[in-house]
Amino acid sequence: xxxxxxxxxxxxxxxxxxxxxxxxxxxxxxxxxxxxxxxxxxxxxxxxxxxxxxxxxxxxxxxxxxxxxxxxxxxxxxxxxxxxxxxxxxxxxxxxxxxxxxxxxxxxxxxxxxxxxxxxxxxxxxxxxxxxxxxxxxxxxxxxxxxxxxxxxxxxxxxxxxxxxxxxxxxxxxxxxxxxxxxxxxxxxxxxxxxxxxxxxxxxxxxxxxxxxxxxxxxxxxxxxxxxxxxxxxxxxxxxxxxxxxxxxxxxxxxxxxxxxxxxxxxxxxxxxxxxxxxxxxxxxxxxxxxxxxxxxxxx
Numbered sequence: 590x591x592x593x594x595x596x597x598x599x600x601x602x603x604x605x606x607x608x609x610x611x612x613x614x615x616x617x618x619x620x621x622x623x624x625x626x627x628x629x630x631x632x633x634x635x636x637x638x639x640x641x642x643x644x645x646x647x648x649x650x651x652x653x654x655x656x657x658x659x660x661x662x663x664x665x666x667x668x669x670x671x672x673x674x675x676x677x678x679x680x681x682x683x684x685x686x687x688x689x690x691x692x693x694x695x696x697x698x699x700x701x702x703x704x705x706x707x708x709x710x711x712x713x714x715x716x717x718x719x720x721x722x723x724x725x726x727x728x729x730x731x732x733x734x735x736x737x738x739x740x741x742x743x744x745x746x747x748x749x750x751x752x753x754x755x756x757x758x759x760x761x762x763x764x765x766x767x768x769x770x771x772x773x774x775x776x777x778x779x780x781x782x783x784x785x786x787x788x789x790x791x792x793x794x795x796x797x798x799x800x801x802x803x804x805x806x807x808x809x810x811x812x813x814x815x816x817x818x819x820x821x822x823x824x825x826x827x828x829x830x831x832x833x834x835x836x837x838x839x840x841x842x843x844x845x846x847x848x849x850x851x852x853x854x855x856x857x858x859x860x861x862x863x864x865x866x867x868x869x870x871x872x873x874x875x876x877x878x879x880x881x882x883x884x885x886x887x888x889x
Contacts, residue, residue: 628859636853646860662844666864669841672755673824676762680819681812683763684770688811689804691771692778703775706768714765718832721761725752725833753835761829766822770815777811778804813877821869841865 595601628646631639652660691702709717724730732748739746751757781804789799827842836843841861848858 624859624862627855628863630856630859632854632856636855638855646857647864649857650860650864662861665839665844666841666868668839669824669865670868672759672762672840673820675759676766676823677816677820679759679763680767680770681816684767684774684815685808685812688771688774689778691775692781699779703772706771709764710768715828715832717765718761718829721757721764721833722752725757725760727752753833753837755834755838757833758830758838761833762823762826765829766819769818773814773818774808774811777808781807816876817873821873824869825865 825842848854
């Protein structure tokens, strides 16, 4: 039997993937299936789920209710999408120059620079967010510093009203996910062969054309990977908006959390979760196909 097992490659492969398959089924497929089933149900007066089939929860998210048109939840979905897009664009604009600088730095300094990028990740996520509260609040570090400078220059100063606000949430999102954009872009830039730059110089390409025709296309897989690592968590997060938004900036992640924990409405929270999943999946598939990440992975 042992000899038969050694010769049966399919059985060997199945046994190798069995632990991962078990985890995927138990931790992903079964919960997702339950969420889909619950999203078509209703809630009774005690907050229990009545497993029926109705599209009421989805219509309500879009804005159609029994009382008429109400776009409250639709605006929450669009706000979440817009904030995720803003965060991703800003993070790309900040991460690319830094990743390029690290990739072009002498080899002895690269590890030190990457170490500095990773240091914030050693601190607890919640602690880092509360640090921004201390910085952005009315009597925080930022206003105190600006007030001190204004006092030295003898000019009037009105404290900035940054916390709580959607702007503070955006700042916190950018800060939290910046390293997740720097690392994949750096990985792509670091793999570019120096001979390609030499070839571009031999063809009389200036710095701009070299970047546009050589660096940018070859670094695009890193940009796409970083975008996914940033956009997907941002659109579903609720901790940053709860803390820096003072529970006033409601995103779809906050909506899901409150429907399950506060409103005790699992069907509606499940429907919001499925809509969030479909939005994220659709945009991710379009983005990866648009910029050819799948082809790059297959070729690599």
